[in-house]
Amino acid sequence: MGKLWALKKSIWVFHLCTGSCNNCDIEILDCLTPKFDLERFGILLVGSIRHADVILVTGAVTRKCLPRMKLIWEQMPQPKLVVAIGSCALSSGIFSPGYNIVGPVDKHIPVHAYVPGCPPKPEAIIDGVVKLVGSLE
Amino acid sequence: MSSPDPIEAIKAEFEDRIVSWEEKSPKRYYITMPREDITKVADFIFAKQGARFIIASGVDTPEAIEILYHFAFDKLNKILTVKVPVPKERCEIESIAPIIDGANWIEREIAELLGVNFLNHPNPKRLLLAEDWPEGKYPLRQEPRRNR
Numbered sequence: 001m002g003k004l005w006a007l008k009k010s011i012w013v014f015h016l017c018t019g020s021c022n023n024c025d026i027e028i029l030d031c032l033t034p035k036f037d038l039e040r041f042g043i044l045l046v047g048s049i050r051h052a053d054v055i056l057v058t059g060a061v062t063r064k065c066l067p068r069m070k071l072i073w074e075q076m077p078q079p080k081l082v083v084a085i086g087s088c089a090l091s092s093g094i095f096s097p098g099y100n101i102v103g104p105v106d107k108h109i110p111v112h113a114y115v116p117g118c119p120p121k122p123e124a125i126i127d128g129v130v131k132l133v134g135s136l137e
Numbered sequence: 138m139s140s141p142d143p144i145e146a147i148k149a150e151f152e153d154r155i156v157s158w159e160e161k162s163p164k165r166y167y168i169t170m171p172r173e174d175i176t177k178v179a180d181f182i183f184a185k186q187g188a189r190f191i192i193a194s195g196v197d198t199p200e201a202i203e204i205l206y207h208f209a210f211d212k213l214n215k216i217l218t219v220k221v222p223v224p225k226e227r228c229e230i231e232s233i234a235p236i237i238d239g240a241n242w243i244e245r246e247i248a249e250l251l252g253v254n255f256l257n258h259p260n261p262k263r264l265l266l267a268e269d270w271p272e273g274k275y276p277l278r279q280e281p282r283r284n285r
Contacts, residue, residue: 062267063266063267063270064267064268099276100266100267100276
């Protein structure tokens, strides 16, 4: 067994919304509930960042959320992976000229997987997570 | 028992102070009032006529900042909007939060985004903007545009 077998077999995710319209959050919820059911693979949504392997970030990063996002990322135990979901997390989307938006997620924390879409379909989110896990081999 | 129409009662009460009265549709009324009367108007509409306060909106126009207070008469299926223009030089208006509790947060929001000073507001703290946003910069104020 390699060092990362726990990470590959049963990923515990934490969901962070940095100021989005919440559509991406609803699609993440769809992934975890019985229709697309990622929980059968052991992917569990946890309540504390200190229990998480992967953090799913949605939303264009607002000025108010930026210090909190950085604090949460620093509290995450290694090995940590970040997945940016939705076009707002990738590039601020349509909100990029806003007065309150301080840039996409990868300007502040390193991102390992990008899932574009507005919002991305649950199939796309699952595809992104599968590719991320596959790249850990 | 026939109760008098609340909209007619408001019109009768403030007849000499109303600047303009518009009935856009049978369900939608707009009245424009000067800003000195806002507490009397809010008290009359809310307390005496029993309307429900929906929300307030703020609009930045070239002449003034307009604050619109929306009230609903649910049983009659009508919405009444009180429009109050506030000049930008002395950007103050009396707060209606002491009369209507529901106006507390929306007045804080208008104050920090459009720069209107609500006098006698019970809790004039910042609501939405980030803690390190500079004072005096009002994000929703428009730059003067050429082809207006």
